[in-house]
């Protein structure tokens with residue numbers, strides 16, 4: 001996918017101001033290519049950050065969105081939702097992904113962009129905390145930063161000073177994630193996303209201090225180690 005025509009419609013300043021990493025709107029646009037969300041579905045946007053993805057889901061898919069985040073307050077997200085006129089479709093919630101305040105089998109879909117690796121990078125998160133809230137056949141669509149291969153035991157010299165050790169613990173390869181989800185989803189697909197260069201360049205060109213801090217890392221990586229991984233399927 002070369003053109004992110006849906007994302008292009010949004011005000012560039014609004015998007016840039018609310019990015020918290022590689023452009024989450026274009027990541028979501030690519031992630032949803034094979035996820036046929038339908039009007040009225042109830043969707044969990046897990047780790048929504050500043051709710052850019054929730055806005056996109058409401059506007060482009062006409063679904064009801066529960067926008068859950070830990071670091072960003074529900075009040076701040078509600079202001080953005082009102083500004084973008086989607087506050088009737090998106091409900092902002094401040095919650096930890098380990099204490100989600102929802103009924104069992106509530107959601108038709110869960111999406112998570114650049115967040116699942118913070119809490120889902122282990123053997124128990126999906127089954128214990130998330131799976132119970134999803135209907136049978138619910139869509140699961142995650143995108144998160146990863147690695148082209150497991151670098152942890154042999155960190156390239158030039159990256160040693162640039163990769164934060166806490167972040168590195170969360171960045172894994174497709175093979176590593178595949179094992180975590182073995183047998184958990186039908187129509188399971190995991191792959192490298194094509195939006196990597198564009199999503200990162202949109203983020204690095206903002207004046208967010210974290211983006212400025214990421215510039216040297218991405219220049220040195222130069223496409224060799226890091227990627228963005230998409231993981232999709234349906235609940236069995």
Ligand SMILES: C[S@@+](CC[C@H](N)C(=O)[O-])C[C@H]1O[C@@H](n2cnc3c(N)ncnc32)[C@H](O)[C@@H]1O
Nearest residue numbers: 020024047048049070071096097113114115118
């Ligand atoms: C890098 S930001 C990405 C935000 C947004 N999805 C985006 O792509 O712009 C990671 C997000 O994960 C959320 N997060 C991390 N741990 C979490 C947890 N335990 N429960 C809920 N959200 C969490 C943070 O609050 C943060 O907003």
